[in-house]
Amino acid sequence: MKHFINIIADPIFSFPIFSLLFFAMIKWYRVVGTKKFAWIFLAISVPVTVWFLADPQFIKIILWPDNIPINILVILIVFLTWFPLYKAAENDKRLEQGLEPVEALPENREKVWAWPNLVYTELFAIIAGTIFLVVWAIIFKAPLEEPANPTWAPNPAKAPWYFLGLQEMLVYFDPWMAGVVLPGLIVVGLIAIPYLDTNPKGNGYYCFQDRKFAITGFLYGWLVLWIYLIIVGTFLRGPNWTFYGPFEYWDFHKVVAEYNVNLSEFLWLKWLNTSMPKNIFVREALGIALTFAYLIGLPFISLKTKFGKDLLEKVGTMRYYIVIFLVISMGSLPIKMVLRWLFSLKYIVALPEIELNL
Amino acid sequence: MSAKGLADKVRDTQVWKSIFRHGPPNNSRNRAAVVAGNVFLHLHPIKLKKSGVQLGYTWCMGGLTFFIFLALTVTGVLLMFYYRPTAEYAFNDIIALREHVPLGIMREIHRWGAHAMVITVWLHMYRVFMTGSYKPPREFNWGVGVILLVLTMLLSFTGYLLPWDQLAIWAITVGSNMAKATPFAGHGGPGAALAQIGDFVMVSDKNDVRFQLLAGRFVGEPALLRFYILHCVFIPLVVGVLIAVHFWRVRKDGGISAPL
Amino acid sequence: MAKQQLNRREFFSFLTVGWVAFTAATAGLLSLAFRFSYPNVNFEPEMEFLAGGPSEFEAGVDERYKNGFGVWMVKQDGKLFALSNICTHLGCIPSWMPAEKKFKCPCHGSGYYMSGINFEGPAPRPLERYKVSLTPEGKIRVDKTKVYRYEKGEWNNPNSFISV
Structure with a gap:
């Protein structure tokens, strides 16, 4: 059983599994968003967690001091993924019956005094927060390793945990994409959300039915492409950034046969059976063409689909192209992952001469 | 009496x-x-509307973030009493903070608080998204919030170098080398190789964005000092100003969101 | 009494000049602040060093100059060259693994052959080689200011290796 879990925890399997689970959760959010489901989930997950914790290797990774925040985050996320779905399912049912959402009920619209209602809540939050931080600080010492040594890198060398999602992307993308362009797009995309989402519904209350696309897109990026990658980067990446299952000993000498090939090498050496052309742009012509087709062709192709037409009609031309551009930028990560796993594809466009690899 | x-x-x-x-x-x-x-x-x-004080609606994450920011300011000022940002002293001062300073958990509170703040900021944004609270009239304030999110992570990132141990220096090496790959502005990024006239290299490791960040080609003492200043003075000031804007706009945009 | 009044056109031109001057002054001050953040002198390790005579090296990877100077001296196929120890991916320091005969980077798992050519992991290009020359005393001078890159076809440059 542990061996099986070790194997399926590998992103090659766990990423598709996690994605499928995510979409299943979205599709059946009304089943997930019930108290009954929550209790069943809790009843199953508690013994499973205890069984995981009984493993010495697993508990060693979990209890490494800088990983504690991620444990807290994971527990919070599990609950806080369920909770909005529960609230949304409740409100969606009410909206279908022609009622107002719970937040709009007269008793919730009623105005209350800031003192004491709000001020006391804040006071309580401050006290709870202080106690939490002090207890945490007493139980877990802040990590401190050997003094800085610029000539010797520890193995594995990891970024702070909140950047491990980006570091995990670095396995599939070049630094200029994973470290600069994609994070930049995340920030710009987040800021742009209110200007792109012209849907007036769902303002100020939990709901899902009226904001399907917005919520699915955001949650996929947040849960799968951010939180999941952080979990992989923290718990499942050991020495040499090699994958290690949750129960696997971090053996420094674990050898992973990995030989990645560029698209241009596939094209010229394998399919056309000739040598690589001298001109670098001729050499990478196929990759460049595919990239342009992806970036420029896809928005036009999606116009032919019902989804694209509806979107265009709803938000207008300008917003449509920005939304599609952001979506296909986000989609480039799972696409690149799958290509890597299936074909050991390294770069679609490989121009190390001008440091431009895609 | x-x-x-x-x-x-x-x-x-x-x-x-x-x-x-x-x-x-x-x-x-x-x-x-x-x-x-x-x-x-x-x-x-x-x-205010009752929904605005219900924990089930607000999660209190924004308020907790602000509280942790204040707690980090206080503990940070206390830590500065004992910490010298030089390659010679930094690491030993951190050890001293653990072993020779009364209440040896000040650094722990600061570090765990920093991690907690990243989490609460993320969850705050997540809640605001799920309740659709970024929608008009709150578009601008959502943008301010995203900038604050980035600044929170930068604060945490710059603070990560200060203990000057192996964890710190290599995390920052990996992080700052991404700046090297910035298109056109970093010497290892796309476009830099094109900015070359004969033997004269316009974007090199001595004048690109990473050099500006680290004040050198490696993570060394100048980088430590620079990160210290950014961590303790510059970014907190910017964050403070933006928090004021953020709170002001929460009020001016109609308070905590509720159904229209 | 003639009215000393700006007409509309004059008013706007004054305004334009004022704004242009204001923008230029702000931009100038900001660029000064920007330039200020680049130090003129910095105190980093020497970029040039002497590394024994060619006869001191056996075939394979020599790690003597790795910690002090960030260079592996590699002797392979009758060539002796100075290989940079900075991973081309994100600048970590790979370790030489004698058993597997490869350099392996701990940060993201890039692997390089003894020659410095990358073959696994995310590294976009091979490790760089530095300029090497022989001093009149027969010592090897390694000059790290000049790098030779494989993908640019520079490893055939006679300055990038010493024939042994």
């Missing part, structure tokens, strides 16, 4: 009356006065 009698007496003194201009907040008039008349409490509206 009974306790109540004593309290009344204290409330009647000139000193008390000079500080608190109104009676205890047990009637409507005084509840309004205490919130409106106090410089700290007047961040709040005098009355």
Whole structure:
């Protein structure tokens, strides 16, 4: 059983599994968003967690001091993924019956005094927060390793945990994409959300039915492409950034046969059976063409689909192209992952001469 | 004299009356006065919709983020009493903070608080998204929030170098080398190879964005000093200003969101 | 009495000049602040060093100059060259693994052959080689200011290796 879990925890399997689970959760959010489901989930997950914790290797990774925040985050996320779905399912049912959402009920619209209602809540939050931080600080010492040594890198060398999602992307993308362009797009995309989402519904209350696309897109990026990658980067990446299952000993000498090939090498050496052309742009012509087709062709192709037409009609031309551009930028990560796993594809466009690899 | 009698007496003194201009907040008039008349409490509206104080709706994550920011400011100032940002002293000062300084958990509170703040900021944004609270009229404030999110992570990232141990230096090496790959502005990024006239390299490791960040080609002492200043002075100042804007706009955009 | 009044056109031109001057002054001050953040002198390790005579090296990877100077001296196929120890991916320091005969980077798992050519992991290009020359005394001078890159076909440059 542990061996099986070790194997399926590998992103090659766990990423598709996690994605499928995510979409299943979205599709059946009304089943997930019930108290009954929550209790069943809790009843199953508690013994499973205890069984995981009984493993010495697993508990060693979990209890490494800088990983504690991620444990807290994971527990919070599990609950806080369920909770909005529960609230949304409740409100969606009410909206279908022609009622107002719970937040709009007269008793919730009623105005209350800031003192004491709000001020006391804040006071309580401050006290709870202080106690939490002090207890945490007493139980877990802040990590401190050997003094800085610029000539010797520890193995594995990891970024702070909140950047491990980006570091995990670095396995599939070049630094200029994973470290600069994609994070930049995340920030710009987040800021742009209110200007792109012209849907007036769902303002100020939990709901899902009226904001399907917005919520699915955001949650996929947040849960799968951010939180999941952080979990992989923290718990499942050991020495040499090699994958290690949750129960696997971090053996420094674990050898992973990995030989990645560029698209241009596939094209010229394998399919056309000739040598690589001298001109670098001729050499990478196929990759460049595919990239342009992806970036420029896809928005036009999606116009032919019902989804694209509806979107265009709803938000207008300008917003449509920005939304599609952001979506296909986000989609480039799972696409690149799958290509890597299936074909050991390294770069679609490989121009190390001008440091431009895609 | 009974306790109540004593309290009344204290409330009647000139000193008390000079500080608190109104009676205890047990009637409507005084509840309004205490919130409106106090410089700290007047961040709040005098009355607000009930959904705005329900934990099930707000999760209190924004408030907790602000609280942790304040806690980090206090503990950070205390840590600065004992910490010198030089390659020679930094690591030993961190050890001293653990072993020779009273209440040796100050650094722990600061570090765990920093991690907790990243988490609460993320969850705050997540909640705001799920309730659709970024929608008009709050678009601009959502943008301010995203900038604050980035600054929070930068604060945490710059602080990560200060212990000057192996964890710190290599995390920052990996992180700052991404700046090297910035298109056109980093010497290892796309486009830099094109900016070359004969033997003259326009974007090199001595003048690109990473050099500016680290004040050198490696993570060394100048980088430590630079990160220290960014961590303790520059970014907190910017964050402070943006927090003021953020809170101001929460009020001006109609308070905590609720169904229209 | 003639009115000393700006007409509309004059008013706007003054305004334009004012704004242009204001923008230029702000931009100038900001660029000064920007330039200020680039130090003129910095105190980093020497970029040039002497590394024994060619006869001191056996075939394979020599790690003597790795910690002090960030260079592996590699002797392979009759060539002796100075290989940079900075991973081309994100600048970590790979370790030489004698058993597997490869350099392996701990940060993201890039692997390089003894020659410095990358073959696994995310590294976009091979490790760089530095300029090497022989001093009149027969010592090897390694000059890290000049790098030779494989993908640019520079490893055939006679300055990038010493024939042994």
